[in-house]
Amino acid sequence: MSTITDQEWLQAITQKITRKLDWVSEKSKYKIPYTTIGGTHDDRNIDNPTGDAADGIQWWTNGFWGGMMWLMHHETGENKYKEIAGISEELLDRCFQQFAGLHHDVGFMWLPTSVANYRVTRNPQSRNRGLHAANLLAGRFNLAGGFIRAWNEVENLDTRGWAIIDCMFNIPLLYWASEETGDPRFKQIAMKHADTVIETFVRPDGSVNHIVEFDPFDGGVVRTHGGQGYENGSSWTRGQAWGLYGFMMSYIHTGKPAYLDTAKRIAHYFIANIPADGVIPVDFRQPEEPKLEDDTAAVIAACGLIEISKAVGGLEKKLYLEPAVKLLQAVEARCDWSEASDAIVQRGSAAYHNALHHGAIIYGDYYLLEAVFKLKGGDLYLW
Numbered sequence: 001m002s003t004i005t006d007q008e009w010l011q012a013i014t015q016k017i018t019r020k021l022d023w024v025s026e027k028s029k030y031k032i033p034y035t036t037i038g039g040t041h042d043d044r045n046i047d048n049p050t051g052d053a054a055d056g057i058q059w060w061t062n063g064f065w066g067g068m069m070w071l072m073h074h075e076t077g078e079n080k081y082k083e084i085a086g087i088s089e090e091l092l093d094r095c096f097q098q099f100a101g102l103h104h105d106v107g108f109m110w111l112p113t114s115v116a117n118y119r120v121t122r123n124p125q126s127r128n129r130g131l132h133a134a135n136l137l138a139g140r141f142n143l144a145g146g147f148i149r150a151w152n153e154v155e156n157l158d159t160r161g162w163a164i165i166d167c168m169f170n171i172p173l174l175y176w177a178s179e180e181t182g183d184p185r186f187k188q189i190a191m192k193h194a195d196t197v198i199e200t201f202v203r204p205d206g207s208v209n210h211i212v213e214f215d216p217f218d219g220g221v222v223r224t225h226g227g228q229g230y231e232n233g234s235s236w237t238r239g240q241a242w243g244l245y246g247f248m249m250s251y252i253h254t255g256k257p258a259y260l261d262t263a264k265r266i267a268h269y270f271i272a273n274i275p276a277d278g279v280i281p282v283d284f285r286q287p288e289e290p291k292l293e294d295d296t297a298a299v300i301a302a303c304g305l306i307e308i309s310k311a312v313g314g315l316e317k318k319l320y321l322e323p324a325v326k327l328l329q330a331v332e333a334r335c336d337w338s339e340a341s342d343a344i345v346q347r348g349s350a351a352y353h354n355a356l357h358h359g360a361i362i363y364g365d366y367y368l369l370e371a372v373f374k375l376k377g378g379d380l381y382l383w
């Protein structure tokens with residue numbers, strides 16, 4: 001962030017975020033939002049809205065609201081945000097009791113809630129929750145294939161051998177658990193998973209598969225799946241973003257050069273595919289029509305690019321920082337800063353073949369905040 005315009009822009013967008021979250025936080029104080037319905041936050045603090053055990057309180061995005069509150073608490077110093085973060089952290093305890101529905105997304109759920117709380121307040125109960133979640137994640141490791149199993153059974157599919165790129169963002173929970181306890185097992189599992197992802201997910205052009213299916217008994221690769229992207233072999237943009245930013249986090253926690261190299265490879269592919277207007281499609285290889293877009297992919301990628309820019313020196317920094325700012329400015333122009341919606345980022349997509357397109361999704365707001373506060377510096381790092 002060098003030019004005066006960028007600094008002014010950063011100040012202005014921070015003010016808009018602060019103004020919006022001031023009232024939205026009060027309005028949604030007792031909720032755990034995922035999306036909006038008619039502009040109002042929904043609430044995932046419920047059991048099984050669609051009959052899927054993981055759809056309610058165990059829904060994978062349920063840590064982001066708490067995480068937004070911790071980011072706002074750090075940014076403003078206001079205690080109300082800490083209080084609201086605490087409410088959703090306690091609500092998530094029900095997940096541990098309903099263990100059978102839990103999946104690999106325990107990193108997304110407990111890093112921005114309990115581990116954040118522990119990092120800020122040293123609350124021992126929050127530490128316990130974080131370590132409990134880390135043990136659940138470690139328990140999903142498949143020794144034969146060297147990967148972490150993603151989901152439980154999906155629509156009668158046998159997913160015992162399924163791993164997904166998104167998990168690169170769950171494994172920081174394992175790095176934290178090793179850093180916290182001094183026990184290397186968690187970090188060993190995380191690094192083995194990351195090494196497997198380099199070998200089996202990252203393609204020669206720097207794009208990544210969403211799903212790789214392994215034989216759960218002998219560990220061999222069976223096939224790949226298109227997952228939330230357009231089709232097998234395509235390039236789901238949020239998946240590219242999870243890979244880009246996820247490998248950066250593995251690098252930050254371990255210092256292993258191969259993780260920085262991989263984050264850069266994915267970043268170069270992503271940057272080369274950013275359209276002229278900066279608006280990111282759901283899949284870089286989707287048909288021209290319909291024009292499905294995903295601003296959540298843009299803000300996640302921006303966070304990863306900013307982290308790469310911090311890890312490199314001199315002129316190389318610009319290579320990552322400029323596209324990050326371009327992505328964020330394109331998203332900002334499409335945000336809702338008014339009181340008509342509880343959400344800021346409006347044009348997210350759950351998946352290419354899903355009905356939720358051009359809609360608000362909570363992690364769009366979370367990563368927008370994270371990216372803006374990262375650019376400002378002195379941010380609270382939750383992963």
Ligand code: GLY
Nearest residue numbers: 060166228238350
């Ligand atoms: N981790 C699932 C998604 O990004 O939709």
